[in-house]
Amino acid sequence: MKDMKISAKNVQVYYGDTHAIKDVSVEIEDNTVTAFIGPSGCGKSTFLRCLNRMNDTIDICRVEGDILLDGEDIYDKRVDPVQLRAKVGMVFQKPNPFPKSIYDNIAYGPRIHGLARNKAELDEIVEKSLRRGAIWDEVKDRLHAPGTGLSGGQQQRLCIARAVATEPEVLLMDEPCSALDPIATAQVEELIDELRQSYSVVIVTHSMQQAARVSQKTAFFHLGNLVEYDDTTKIFTNPEDPRTESYITGRIG
Amino acid sequence: MSAFWLLMIILALAAVGFIMGRRRAISSVQGDGRLLHSLPNYYGFNVAMLAFVPAVLVLGAWVIIQPMLISGQVSTHIPAALYEDAGQLNLIMSDVKRVADGLDAAILQGVLSADDASLLNTETTDVRALLGEVGVALGSDVAPSVLSAAQEMRGKTVSGNLIMTIVVLLVAATGFVAAMMMTRRDFRARNAVESGVKALLIAAASIAILTTIGIVLSLIFNTITFFGMFPASDFLFGLTWSPEGRGGSEHLGILPLLWGTIYISIVALLVAVPIGLFAAVYLSEYASRTTRAIAKPLLEVLAGIPTIVYGLFALTVVGPLLVNFFGADGLGWMQGARSVMTAGLVMGIMLIPFVSSLSDDIINAVPQAMRDGSYGLGATQSETVRQVVLPAALPGIVGAILLAASRAIGETMIVVMGAGAAARLDLNPFEAMTTVTAKIVSQLTGDSDFASPEALVAFALGMTLFLLTLGLNVLALYIVRKYREQYE
Numbered sequence: 065m066k067d068m069k070i071s072a073k074n075v076q077v078y079y080g081d082t083h084a085i086k087d088v089s090v091e092i093e094d095n096t097v098t099a100f101i102g103p104s105g106c107g108k109s110t111f112l113r114c115l116n117r118m119n120d121t122i123d124i125c126r127v128e129g130d131i132l133l134d135g136e137d138i139y140d141k142r143v144d145p146v147q148l149r150a151k152v153g154m155v156f157q158k159p160n161p162f163p164k165s166i167y168d169n170i171a172y173g174p175r176i177h178g179l180a181r182n183k184a185e186l187d188e189i190v191e192k193s194l195r196r197g198a199i200w201d202e203v204k205d206r207l208h209a210p211g212t213g214l215s216g217g218q219q220q221r222l223c224i225a226r227a228v229a230t231e232p233e234v235l236l237m238d239e240p241c242s243a244l245d246p247i248a249t250a251q252v253e254e255l256i257d258e259l260r261q262s263y264s265v266v267i268v269t270h271s272m273q274q275a276a277r278v279s280q281k282t283a284f285f286h287l288g289n290l291v292e293y294d295d296t297t298k299i300f301t302n303p304e305d306p307r308t309e310s311y312i313t314g315r316i317g
Numbered sequence: 318m319s320a321f322w323l324l325m326i327i328l329a330l331a332a333v334g335f336i337m338g339r340r341r342a343i344s345s346v347q348g349d350g351r352l353l354h355s356l357p358n359y360y361g362f363n364v365a366m367l368a369f370v371p372a373v374l375v376l377g378a379w380v381i382i383q384p385m386l387i388s389g390q391v392s393t394h395i396p397a398a399l400y401e402d403a404g405q406l407n408l409i410m411s412d413v414k415r416v417a418d419g420l421d422a423a424i425l426q427g428v429l430s431a432d433d434a435s436l437l438n439t440e441t442t443d444v445r446a447l448l449g450e451v452g453v454a455l456g457s458d459v460a461p462s463v464l465s466a467a468q469e470m471r472g473k474t475v476s477g478n479l480i481m482t483i484v485v486l487l488v489a490a491t492g493f494v495a496a497m498m499m500t501r502r503d504f505r506a507r508n509a510v511e512s513g514v515k516a517l518l519i520a521a522a523s524i525a526i527l528t529t530i531g532i533v534l535s536l537i538f539n540t541i542t543f544f545g546m547f548p549a550s551d552f553l554f555g556l557t558w559s560p561e562g563r564g565g566s567e568h569l570g571i572l573p574l575l576w577g578t579i580y581i582s583i584v585a586l587l588v589a590v591p592i593g594l595f596a597a598v599y600l601s602e603y604a605s606r607t608t609r610a611i612a613k614p615l616l617e618v619l620a621g622i623p624t625i626v627y628g629l630f631a632l633t634v635v636g637p638l639l640v641n642f643f644g645a646d647g648l649g650w651m652q653g654a655r656s657v658m659t660a661g662l663v664m665g666i667m668l669i670p671f672v673s674s675l676s677d678d679i680i681n682a683v684p685q686a687m688r689d690g691s692y693g694l695g696a697t698q699s700e701t702v703r704q705v706v707l708p709a710a711l712p713g714i715v716g717a718i719l720l721a722a723s724r725a726i727g728e729t730m731i732v733v734m735g736a737g738a739a740a741r742l743d744l745n746p747f748e749a750m751t752t753v754t755a756k757i758v759s760q761l762t763g764d765s766d767f768a769s770p771e772a773l774v775a776f777a778l779g780m781t782l783f784l785l786t787l788g789l790n791v792l793a794l795y796i797v798r799k800y801r802e803q804y805e
Contacts, residue, residue, distance in 0.1 A: 121692060123605060150695030160686035163709045172704065173694040223690065230694055 197225025217248020338364030588665025593672025631735030660735035679713030
């Protein structure tokens with residue numbers, strides 16, 4: 065039995081008057097890739113963004129219920145959301161490198177959190193992160209070229225490396241491959257599998273094949289409800305809920 | 318027939334053309350509008366357009382060209398002994414025109430018949446008294462040559478107007494008939510109207526551009542005239558500005574004015590850029606939706622205040638306030654209420670909405686994904702703004718600042734009222750100084766002769782300003798455009 069990294073209990077999310085997430089409880093294990101699947105607008109991205117309090121930046125969004133990270137409530141008043149986000153990193157749907165050099169993109173997080181004592185340490189963090197992001201060999205000769213000049217797949221791996229650089233414990237990925245071509249997707253998926261050694265990874269995806277390929281656990285969301293949450297193999301071979309079966313066989317969605 | 322009535326007739330013709338064209342189109346398909354290529358109104362517009370536009374163009378051209386041609390012809394008949402240069406000939410020709418107008422008025426009022434007017438003779442009639450009776454006062458007695466020239470001009474104008482009436486009506490009628498002939502069920506009236514609309518838009522755009530070119534050319538030619546009278550090197554590098562010193566001792570050096578302009582603009586930008594930029598960051602990054610909805614329009618009200626009101630504010634409020642602190646009773650740096658500081662501060666306030674509103678738009682254009690990326694790494698809001706949003710928006714913000722700078726350089730009223738009129742090369746910001754714009758005003762509002770270097774220098778000053786702001790604007794547009802490409 066693996067450790068529980070995140071446990072969410074009875075989470076409700078409201079956007080103004082809209083009830084976007086209805087009573088979701090889920091336990092996310094450490095060193096595991098957990099996939100959230102479901103049709104568009106089912107709340108999987110919203111729920112993902114609750115896990116590092118990214119929804120705080122949206123005025124009208126309200127979150128109720130408990131989300132515990134290593135047993136501590138992340139919505140507790142004493143928790144600094146800024147520190148939390150350093151622990152729970154995030155990679156977005158569209159690659160969003162900053163308009164800075166590749167080096168500065170990676171060094172951004174370590175710099176604001178003071179992770180390096182000197183330039184040599186920072187260099188080391190940058191190299192380690194880029195290696196983790198499986199992009200070091202492609203960019204090592206042009207670390208000071210702008211990050212926006214890379215190809216889409218390289219940009220996304222750069223963003224993953226950037227998220228890894230702050231030494232997070234959990235990595236949230238919101239449809240990280242939806243803007244990438246199949247080759248870049250394969251590279252990123254391979255990377256996700258490697259990252260599982262060190263982190264707990266949560267990935268939102270629209271591609272059922274992707275969920276099946278990279279995840280060990282899968283959660284199926286539908287209309288703001290968590291319909292089914294189980295081992296990926298079980299969800300894809302022998303789902304309990306008829307709605308899950310309809311979705312994975314392509315009848316709803 | 319006068320041009321005005323002619324225009325009315327063409328307009329009426331166009332209106333009739335619209336109705337008839339529409340009707341003809343409908344009757345060509347026996348009332349079933351679906352069989353027409355275009356909607357019936359398009360056939361009407363097409364007829365109206367062809368009847369109106371060419372005729373009006375001919376009319377306009379004729380009205381402009383005919384007087385030029387006639388006065389050119391008539392002036393050759395003025396004896397060369399009466400004038401020495403083109404200026405005197407112009408004066409005589411304006412007398413001729415006045416007499417000709419007087420004769421017209423006399424005929425209109427029934428004092429003279431048309432035949433009498435052409436047979437009038439200075440020996441038998443006192444023309445000056447006669448024209449005085451009908452309300453046209455002349456400065457001196459009418460010379461025989463002037464009268465005969467006036468009669469000739471009148472005769473040519475009358476016959477010219479007659480030909481114009483005929484030609485214009487002919488053109489209108491031709492357009493009308495041609496368009497009516499075209500009006501059949503398969504005529505593409507919609508496309509014809511479309512090209513008419515396009516021509517209209519092109520005409521509007523070219524008028525704007527041609528006017529600009531005209532202004533620039535007039536600046537250039539007058540500047541060249543000025544440099545013919547005054548050495549360019551003294552203007553460009555002279556350290557003194559004292560146009561009052563007549564008799565060869567005048568100094569028209571631009572440097573003190575340029576220094577004043579740049580100094581005041583720098584003070585203004587030092588005020589406007591930080592305040593405007595911070596206001597923009599607050600409005601776009603921190604403020605809630607309601608705060609933004611209230612604060613942004615309020616800030617933009619500042620931009621709607623006429624600059625003369627800012628000038629008043631500078632003179633009556635800011636100046637005295639500064640004198641309290643820096644004047645003789647305080648630090649003793651300041652002599653009077655007018656100073657670089659007074660004008661600079663107030664101009665800075667004027668520029669705040671300019672900087673903030675442009676920067677706000679640019680900051681908003683930075684994709685939300687950038688901010689999310691930064692927040693997702695655990696950055697605070699101000700870290701995100703400082704390290705991600707502002708660097709991404711920087712080129713646009715620089716463009717906004719340059720646009721503000723070119724406004725500061727061109728600003729006049731605040732300077733006239735706030736900075737004084739003393740042209741001085743000084744570093745003390747509490748001294749009165751003046752700018753290029755303020756001096757243009759004072760050079761042209763006096764009663765000096767327009768052909769003197771004191772007046773013509775205004776064009777050289779204007780040219781300098783124009784080049785300065787043009788350079789800044791081009792640079793700003795270039796930077797802003799380059800920035801746009803980054804995200805599109």
